[in-house]
Amino acid sequence: MTDDILSRIRHRGLRDRVVSAEQAASLIKDGMVLGMSGFTRSGEAKAVPLALAERARSQPLKVTLMTGASLGNDLDKILAEAHVTARRLPFMSDPSLRREINAGEVMYIDQHLSETVEQLRTKQLPSVDVAIVEAVAITETGGIVPTTSVGNSASFAILADKVIVEINLNQSAELEGLHDIYIPTYWPVRTPIPVVTPESRAGFPYIPIPPEKIAAIVISNKLDSASNVTEPDAETRQIAGHLTEFFTQEVAKGRMPASLHPLQAGIGSIANAVMHGLIDSPFEGLTMYSEVLQDSTFDLMDAGKMVFASGSSITLSEAKYTEVMARFQDYKRKLVLRPQEISNHPEVVRRLGLIAINTALEFDIYGNVNSTHVMGTNMMNGIGGSGDFARNAYLSVFVTKSIAKGGRISSVVPMVSHVDHTEHDVDILVTEQGLADLRGLAPRERAQLIIDNCVSPEWRDGLQDYFDRAVQRGGHTPHVLEEALSWHDRLRRTGTMKPE
Secondary structure: OOHHHHHHEOOHHHHHHEOOHHHHHOOOOOOOEEEEOOOOOOOOOOHHHHHHHHHHOOOOOOEEEEOOOOOOOOHHHHHHHOOOEEEEEOOOOOHHHHHHHHOOOOEEOOOOOOOHHHHHHOOOOOOOOEEEEEEEEEOOOOOEEEOOEOEOHHHHHHHOOEEEEEEEOOOOHHHOOOEOEOOOOOOOOOOOOOOOOOOOOOOEOOEOOOHHHEEEEEEEOOOOOOOOOOOOOHHHHHHHHHHHHHHHHHHHOOOOOOOOOOEEEOOOHHHHHHHHHHHHOOOOOEEEEOOEEOHHHHHHHHOOOEEEEEEOEEOOOHHHHHHHHHOHHHHHOOEEEOEHHHHOOHHHHHHHOOEEEEEOOEEEOOOOEEOOEEOOOEEOOOOOOHHHHHOOOOEEEEEOOOEEHHHOEEOEEOOOOOOOEOHHHOOEEEEOOEEEEOOOOOHHHHHHHHHHHHOOHHHHHHHHHHHHHHHHHOOOOOOOHHHOOHHHHHHHHHOOOOOO
């Protein structure tokens, strides 16, 4: 055993539990529930899932797979194609697994990311048989030090019957000390979560479990997958510009300090680009309390705009990962990674007064948002944490480009084909066309503001016509029911929402 491995497994009594990935995978039996580390392509266990998929090619094996969020290194694809995954929750983003889900081959439970371990803890979901957690190290007392994400790893390890730890030698040892593992107290008497600022630390820098629960240790060296965010384009820069102007007005009206409220941004290119746009804003001393720390988080720190960021994972492009890890000690004092039930907890979100910025697939003229389903039927990825934040944030913002698929689709429609966030949870809508502040407005007022400000010009007359005819029929929230989903139906039949 090399010195590097010995320094990573500091509990001497656990060093004899180092086995191959295949040996560790043999602990997993058909029908089991697996809780695996991983949150938005970072910090997932990497060796044991591959061994599990290989075994399933000759020995039928199906499991329920729970993670924090999506997995990297094509693991969801590999497990789906090997027919290992029978049931999946609470989030995914892999195209192959998506096909299996939409074909009804894999049962997918799309959950708010704050809820999974709460339901496990209260036995509303089947118990975790085996937890597989990627780690930087195991401490002298048997504590597990996570890598680039925490996600649900802590509760999986605490609640599981057995734990498999993957020590990843290519994850920097400097990650130790980054994490704050706090588990909420249990019913019937629960104490408040002691997180009162993004900088607050309330728990341990490792996952505290009895060392005897660790049944196997596997040595791995595969890096996280790079994020696939794209560079800001003209439309996302316009969206960022509209938001910056709006925030400037809010500060001028005394509704927010010059440092704004703590920021949350969903995963993906649009949200990342919007955050990147704050580099050229007048705001200083920014903080973040979010799920995923993306390239824009570190760009804002480098620009001297952001002073602290709290998240549940770090997910970066290849170039940004290399740059950040080379200077990680410079960033470490400005960062903390938490369990996702804390990063997304409604109590904390409401207390900190977050500005939540998330992405919509589509929204309708009354402010209802669809984040998950294409044409109301086919799952895209999942709701993720957007609902945790939207309902409880100081400001709930949803952003999207006003058109999609080369202009064949309007992202603003008469009625969304699936509702993830009702108009009650949406404060601000932004496209490259403009911004609609829906606070304090009745449905008819919201509709006109959205049509005027957020809709692409070639679609504006059609939405105005629909709304005018709906108003003639009357009602608090007027609709022409037989036409409410006609734009989607036209897209299904002709490949475009444009009139025939």
